[in-house]
Amino acid sequence: MPLKEGDSVVIWVDPKRVFLVKIEKGKKFGSDKGTLDLSTLIGKEYGSTVSLSTGVQAYLLRPTPLDAYNGLRRPSQVLYPKDISYMIYVSGIKEGDTVVEAGTGSGFLTISLAYTVGGKGRVITYDIREDMQETARRNLSFMGLLDRVTFKLKDIRQGIDERDVDAVFLDMPDPWNTIQYVHDILKPSGSVVIFVPTVNQIEKTVLKISEFDFVDVHAEELIVREYQVKENATRPKNIGVVHTGFIIRARKSIKGS
Numbered sequence: 001m002p003l004k005e006g007d008s009v010v011i012w013v014d015p016k017r018v019f020l021v022k023i024e025k026g027k028k029f030g031s032d033k034g035t036l037d038l039s040t041l042i043g044k045e046y047g048s049t050v051s052l053s054t055g056v057q058a059y060l061l062r063p064t065p066l067d068a069y070n071g072l073r074r075p076s077q078v079l080y081p082k083d084i085s086y087m088i089y090v091s092g093i094k095e096g097d098t099v100v101e102a103g104t105g106s107g108f109l110t111i112s113l114a115y116t117v118g119g120k121g122r123v124i125t126y127d128i129r130e131d132m133q134e135t136a137r138r139n140l141s142f143m144g145l146l147d148r149v150t151f152k153l154k155d156i157r158q159g160i161d162e163r164d165v166d167a168v169f170l171d172m173p174d175p176w177n178t179i180q181y182v183h184d185i186l187k188p189s190g191s192v193v194i195f196v197p198t199v200n201q202i203e204k205t206v207l208k209i210s211e212f213d214f215v216d217v218h219a220e221e222l223i224v225r226e227y228q229v230k231e232n233a234t235r236p237k238n239i240g241v242v243h244t245g246f247i248i249r250a251r252k253s254i255k256g257s
């Protein structure tokens with residue numbers, strides 16, 4: 001489909017110069033490799049190339065959640081792609097599902113959830129901070145996903161309004177204080193997937209989960225090591241992210257049913 005005003009696009013110049021922009025008439029894109037009048041992108045296709053003012057070629061790519069991760073505003077601590085992708089995988093969510101999330105933060109997990117549940121699905125995201133939800137709203141709008149998301153400015157520890165949801169995702173300081181509500185609103189067999197940065201939080205959360213009818217309870221950590229690839233010198237990079245956090249997952253059961 002040809003690009004139009006308001007569409008987001010990745011301008012990929014080289015591996016170190018990857019830019020996420022929105023097409024707006026009268027706006028210019030600029031980098032050390034050259035500039036580009038963004039209105040000239042209207043009518044072009046994702047995957048095609050353009051010439052910057054210097055003659056350098058750039059590719060126009062369709063934004064993915066990873067481009068959002070690299071290119072959008074993030075006033076809160078955000079989840080890393082390695083954790084987001086695993087959390088979504090183990091939750092089993094799919095197109096058309098309804099999921100609840102807290103807290104919204106910068107909306108980075110929300111973007112991937114909205115991307116996964118598709119146009120017929122729904123993400124309901126809770127946060128206690130209006131400024132966070134404002135940023136998340138902007139980020140989701142940038143990705144063209146805003147219409148799949150309902151924002152609730154509410155403390156999720158006070159209760160969850162939805163019923164029969166397919167999965168719940170928690171990235172907040174004290175998830176154990178909302179487990180009872182999570183259990184109430186999940187469909188049988190539905191997943192709760194929780195991210196916590198410290199070991200103490202794992203223990204408190206799993207102990208609380210064990211008070212309710214949940215099965216398939218796991219606490220896991222994902223470690224990713226990136227390699228520098230050079231002839232005769234290929235080895236792990238010596239700088240990188242050492243620790244992000246832990247993922248706790250469980251599925252709702254109905255005892256004695």
Ligand SMILES: C[S@@+](CC[C@H](N)C(=O)[O-])C[C@H]1O[C@@H](n2cnc3c(N)ncnc32)[C@H](O)[C@@H]1O
Nearest residue numbers: 078079103105106107108109127128155156171
């Ligand atoms: C680390 S951020 C979430 C980041 C988000 N997952 C992302 O990837 O962008 C944690 C958020 O939880 C919110 N929060 C903390 N306690 C909460 C509660 N009881 N109910 C709802 N949101 C809460 C905070 O305001 C903050 O925005």
